[in-house]
Amino acid sequence: xAKYRIVTPATAGxxxxxxxxxxxxxxxxIIEVPAETAAFAEAARTADAIxxxxxxxxxxxxxxLERCRVIALGSVGVxxxxxxxxxxRGIPVTNVPxxxxxxVADHAxxxxxxGFRRLVEQDRMVRDGRWREGRPQLSAIPRLMGxxxxxxxxxxxxxxxxxxARPFGLRMLGYDPFIEELIMPPYGVEPATLEEVLRRSDFIxxxxxxxxxxxxxxxxxxxxxxxxxxxxxxxxxxxxxDEHALITALQQGWIAGAALDVLATEPPQQDNxxxxxxxxxxxxxxxxxxxxxxxxxKRRVGQELALALxxxxxxxxxxxxxxxxxxxxxxxxxxxxxxPNS
Numbered sequence: 269x270a271k272y273r274i275v276t277p278a279t280a281g282x283x284x285x286x287x288x289x290x291x292x293x294x295x296x297x298i299i300e301v302p303a304e305t306a307a308f309a310e311a312a313r314t315a316d317a318i319x320x321x322x323x324x325x326x327x328x329x330x331x332x333l334e335r336c337r338v339i340a341l342g343s344v345g346v347x348x349x350x351x352x353x354x355x356x357r358g359i360p361v362t363n364v365p366x367x368x369x370x371x372v373a374d375h376a377x378x379x380x381x382x383g384f385r386r387l388v389e390q391d392r393m394v395r396d397g398r399w400r401e402g403r404p405q406l407s408a409i410p411r412l413m414g415x416x417x418x419x420x421x422x423x424x425x426x427x428x429x430x431x432x433a434r435p436f437g438l439r440m441l442g443y444d445p446f447i448e449e450l451i452m453p454p455y456g457v458e459p460a461t462l463e464e465v466l467r468r469s470d471f472i473x474x475x476x477x478x479x480x481x482x483x484x485x486x487x488x489x490x491x492x493x494x495x496x497x498x499x500x501x502x503x504x505x506x507x508x509x510d511e512h513a514l515i516t517a518l519q520q521g522w523i524a525g526a527a528l529d530v531l532a533t534e535p536p537q538q539d540n541x542x543x544x545x546x547x548x549x550x551x552x553x554x555x556x557x558x559x560x561x562x563x564x565x566k567r568r569v570g571q572e573l574a575l576a577l578x579x580x581x582x583x584x585x586x587x588x589x590x591x592x593x594x595x596x597x598x599x600x601x602x603x604x605x606x607x608p609n610s
Contacts, residue, residue, distance in 0.1 A: 270297035272577045275312045276319035277303035286563050287319070287570035294574055305329070312336070317573050320349060327353035338362060338576035342565045344556075345505065346586050347478040355587040362572040362582045366424055367564040368556040373428030375555035376503040379527035380433070380471055383499045383549050384412060386525075392546075409497075413437030418469030419457065420486075421476040422447060425503070429473060430455040441465045466493040471501060478505035486510060491517035498523045503555045506530040515541050518548065529555045 271294070278300040287298060298319060301311040309329045312318055318325065318339045325339060330353040339349055339361045346363050354361050382388065386405055393401050417433050419426045422444040430440055434456045441464060442457040449459040466472065472494065476482040486509045494500070500523055502509060511532040517523045525547035531540070534553055542548050572582050 270295050272296035272316040273314070274298045274317040274319050274573060275301050275308070275315040277301065277308060277321060277323045279322060284566075286566035287573070289567060290570035290574040294578055296573070296577060317577060319569060319573065323348065325349045330354055330357055330359065333357065333359065338573060338582060340569050340572045340576075342569045344368075345478050347505075347507075351587050360576060360582050360585045361587050362569075362576070362584050363586055364565045364568045364572075365584055367568050368558065368561055369424045369428050371558045371561070372425045372503055372555040373432060375529060375551070376425065376429045376473055376501060377432045379501050379503065379529065379549060379551070380417070380473070380499070381412075383501065383525050383527035384409070384415075384471070386547075388549050389546055414439070415470040416441060416468055417471045417473060418460070418465035419443065420462065420465060420472065420474050421504070422452060422457065423475060423477075426473065426475040427455055430457050438471075441469060462490075463493060466490055467495070469498060470495060471499050474500070474502040474508060475504045476508045478507050482508045484508070484510045486513070488513040488516060491522050494523050496521060496524065500526045501528070502526075503529045506532040506534065511542075518542075518545055525549075529553055 272291075274291070274296055276298055282300070284298045291298070296316075299311070299315075301308050303323045305326075308323070309332055312329060313332045314334055316335050317337055318333075320339055320341050325348060327350040330350060336357075336359050339354060339359055341349065341361065341363045344363055344365050346361060349361050351361055386409075389405065390402050393399065393405075414437060416439045417430075419430070419440070419442040422442040426442070430442075433440060440455070440457040441460040442452045443460055443462045443465045452459050460468070474486070476485055482505075484507070488510065491500075491513050494517070500514065500517075506528075509532070514526060518526060519541070526542070527549040528542070529551045530553050531542070531550075533540075536543060542550065568583075572584065576582050
């Protein structure tokens with residue numbers, strides 16, 4: 269029997285070769301358990317770690333944990349875990365915030381350019397034999413250089429998008445109340461209030477995370493502030509936007525268009541009006557996808573699990589209050605037999 273037991277929801281066809289690269293040397297094993305709540309909770313109760321993927325880990329489940337030293341996620345988003353409950357128990361929750369930043373930034377820039385130059389509509393015109401309609405449509409829009417790109421939240425992805433946007437001659441504004449203003453200017457971004465970003469931007473790129481505070485952050489009031497020619501881009505989370513308000517904004521002409529990789533419900537219902545709008549570009553929550561996606565994030569999960577199980581600091585703890593409040597002596601390898609929350 270391995271020294272460390274890591275419990276994870278059973279997934280068809282899953283393998284753990286990449287995770288085990290970091291875990292094999294510490295005598296750890298990953299055990300798959302049916303994702304049904306009762307069965308998973310019982311198996312997790314005596315586990316040394318939880319590898320959360322594809323299921324919610326509730327406060328009720330966290331309350332039962334006796335030995336857990338870490339809950340590791342292979343995603344940027346952490347809304348599948350009750351972070352407050354984990355923090356209360358002193359259990360670090362880790363994610364992988366920086367393994368596919370470049371891919372998401374590429375996708376956001378692609379949506380910006382494709383939406384602005386009406387790429388999907390132009391493609392349809394050619395295919396439908398409407399060749400002569402293409403030039404008049406684009407002749408009605410300004411050139412890209414000199415337009416303003418506004419960021420809502422200015423984390424890793426937004427910063428990477430700014431690096432891509434700057435050579436196109438875009439002016440840039442950024443709103444993020446959780447970072448120092450001095451972080452923005454080196455990227456060519458002017459710090460601004462949310463209202464300034466909404467009123468002044470020709471493109472608005474949404475990067476807020478899926479937190480309770482950001483849920484439904486952009487409402488009808490915010491879309492009414494935007495320019496009639498603005499294009500709204502979202503490669504973050506659909507839950508940060510009141511989707512009904514966005515639909516209304518597009519239908520009423522408050523904004524010119526949207527380019528979305530994320531929606532409130534995924535996959536969307538076929539009667540979702542966004543699917544029928546010619547001024548909307550949609551992709552299937554694929555911004556992070558590339559050939560390196562699975563290997564990179566799985567190796568990172570393995571590293572986080574190995575660090576926490578051997579008494580070291582995780583690289584990406586999303587509940588820093590846990591780390592700040594723990595007695596450092598309990599995070600030494602020789603004194604971690606029962607875990608930080610025991």
